[in-house]
Amino acid sequence: MTTDVNATEQILSDQPLDVVILGAGISGIGAAHYLTTEHPGKRFAILESRESIGGTWDLFRYPGIRSDSDLNTFGYEFKPWRDPQAIADAPRILDYLREAVDEDHLESKIVLNRRAVSADWSDAEQLWTLTVRHNDSDQTSLVKTRWVFAGTGYYNYAEGFTPDFAGRDDFQGQIVHPQHWPEDLDYRGKKVVVIGSGATAVTLVPSMAGEAGHVTMLQRTPTYVIPLPREDAISNAMKKTLGADRGYKLSRHKNIWQQKFFYQFCQRFPRTARKVIRATNAALLPRDFDLDTHFNPPYNPWDQRLCVVPDGDLFKAVKKGTASIETGRIKRFVAGGIELETGQVIEADVIVTATGLNLQLFGGMELSRNGESVDLANTVAYRGAMLSGVPNWMLAIGYTNSSWTLKIGLLCEYFCRVLTHMDLAGYTSVEAVADPTMDTRPLLDFGAGYVKRSLDRLPKQGTQAPWTMTMAVSADVKQLRKGEVDDQYLTYRRVVEKVDA
Template sequence: MPTDSILTDGPLDVLVLGAGISGIGAGHYLRTEHPSKKFAILESRESAGGTWSLFTYPGIRSDSDLNTFGYEFKPWRDPQAIADAPRILDYLHEAIADDHLDEVIVYNRRATSVDWSESDQLWNVTVHRNDADDDFVVQTRWLFAGTGYYNYAEGFTPEFPGSERFTGQIVHPQHWPSDLDYAGKKVVVIGSGATAVTLVPSMAEATEHITMLQRTPTYVIPLPREDAISNAMKKVLGPDRGYALSRQKNIVQQKLFYQLSQKFPTVARKVIRATNVAMLPSDFDVDTHFNPPYNPWDQRVCVVPDGDLFKAIKKGSASIATGRIATFTENGVLLEDGTEIEADIIVTATGLNLQLFGGMEVKVDGQTIDLSDTLAYRGMMLSGIPNFAMAIGYTNSSWTLKIGLLCEYFCRMLTYMDASEFTSVRAVADPAMPTRPLLDFGAGYVKRALDRLPKQGTQVPWTMTMSVAADVKQLRKGAIVDPYLDYRKQTVPAEPAPAV
């Protein structure tokens, strides 16, 4: 396991922040495209894997198929397409081993602030040792932020009136107790997103009864846990070629579903509703519990593998309640309509807190940058911040599809800079260009954070595209030199004139 010496033995070429799916991907591209570069990966926790090692609640899984959520460079070989966290972690650990990234990942280290020195053309990174509770400084030419976009330390829990009166346990999925015993208990899961629809069927077999309590319904669709067509393609064509083709197949499927939902929302709503009706009991109130007040893909559509949520409801081990909470009581939750739901355990699957770059402070020559004043360039850089790349994936498709393309563009930029002997580059936005929110997505966790996030522009390359085809043009084939990029070379101070 590498020590801090890898960080402090002269300036790094690249410091990658985060050893999750984005940081591991960046490590692969640096290994293969720039093998001579000196880089390290900084991970604030004790293990790699990001989301997939942080969350340990029952049933945690991907809500994207692994033929697209997996890396382009590493075939997904497991038959599960909607895969559980242990399988995803195994895959990520294999990726680390394949590229010998265990030699460059430094654990229990968190970047708390970064300051770009224009004169030195270097980042000075203040790194906190979590296991020693002290700080030291690392220098690097580039920063690659693979930190995701939510706060790892704290999930979002709204203020629930009367919560102090509840005599049972209140648990947030982001901090799941390893010893939580819910066998034979009455459980209420507050929420209707991906976490809630995963928890309910996963816990239903063991609980006395489990209720998903939602304020607003979500679109929920069943998908096979195993993608039979993709698995057959891999068997017939081999794992590499079969994976590549199944990946393209699923990219097209995702694109068509999203575009049809946006263009023909009424039709999409009817199709989803008909699917729900077919899988639920004949007397189930679909119009109350599966009838969102928005169109499909205005927020993310939830996936349930093999329809497990619907099966649990049909079996009677799980139920759904829709309404607003008036107050917690000693024995459960009281809704505004007077309904009381008894519970021994309440799980607040109420979402995430957005936080870019692990909450670190970003400075340029000592001046703190307000991220909300910056604009995203090609979804990878932020205006006015030199030698800084970020990894934010798709919200309407598999996250990793975009990360790979971002890494390709990043590596092409490094190649150009090396050949031209440039030491820094920054994106420069037109101050007169209209702006809009960075993430055009209606989820509550996004809306709560929009005023703190960077923005995007209204024209390429200042837009955050959510289309693989558009990003292939913009990132894989996009120009490395354009009017918005300011490349610079380090200024060498003139030699003093000799004394006369």
């Protein structure tokens, strides 16, 4: 996709805009589609801080980068996924997103290299004023908009998480974080240690094992890992027999129910689920493999996200001997590798710190209202879509236990319904108002380390609807697709109303 810089800049001069979408990743492009089709008269722009679209799928360049959800549910509801790969690699996902941009003629709406660094809401103007940094010139500009749709994801694009490893400077090889993968990294024939056990690690290990001399996945704590076919034969057959649109719709429903069934099975029968996963792992690994040490997590299935390996590629690499798994705590880096607390030294020429992400809402931008800072930790999520006390702001966070995009689509539908209601009634703003005595809990009820490290900086959620951050499609169909857009928790205003000083 190519963009005319002058044409895309032109839309920002026509202010105030109706909506500014932050981020040209899968959430932002999806929001733009719904605005284009449901509210074609709205003037909107997409601000993307990077020099290209795609978000996560353009940022990460490490070997084997792929989805860990099937694309029949990770894809948009409005755009069939036609590629035979269900667990798809990043280039295929990027092609899909570029097609979505082309089909909705969004090129002129996307302004690249623009990062919103702060946003201030004015009750008097009933507008947001965004301070936007031009990453390609270090200039700043102001953009006024009635609404902000924050499709920025929830992690820091600039920096991943790396623990402070003792002896780091003693290591004589190369240390790499997957979020900043060097294009010229040559690991052919070398000993590689990948620190981590999450989705990134289980992707990297088999992808590098083919060229590296040997790859070791070094994990502190085991993770549940399950194999899935890279190609969904049943879904592909549905599309071939029924046509792309109808087949995609049916395969999407099939996979939503499969995900729901497996998640609920794990939650209700954790011991049985553990046995099933363990038996699956054992069948794919060498007979003498130490399953108790390396594939025996100290938590129940789906207390943290399960890792998917397409066609069991991780297990195949271990069985072939090109990869191995070590479980233990790191004592320090040494000149030739990593020393564990047991005294064992794992030799390495390259160390990859697949140690996780840093959580960061809205790209780290500062929010304020009438010049006074908004502390996100004091806000409460309403329907998982808005934040209490923050007018005309949509929060786009997808599912952690299913495909991200399933929730984003429902959020976009709800957003468009709210806009329709406001247009018909002549409202200029809406905000959710939370009872200060309401019981609250963490926004993301999820055991991942990157979540736990950031809970004190995140908004909260309530314990009852509509203040819950639901993680089920069926619940969000009720809450977002069919839920009220004008209830007792929402306060709508018109610009003609007098606002108390």
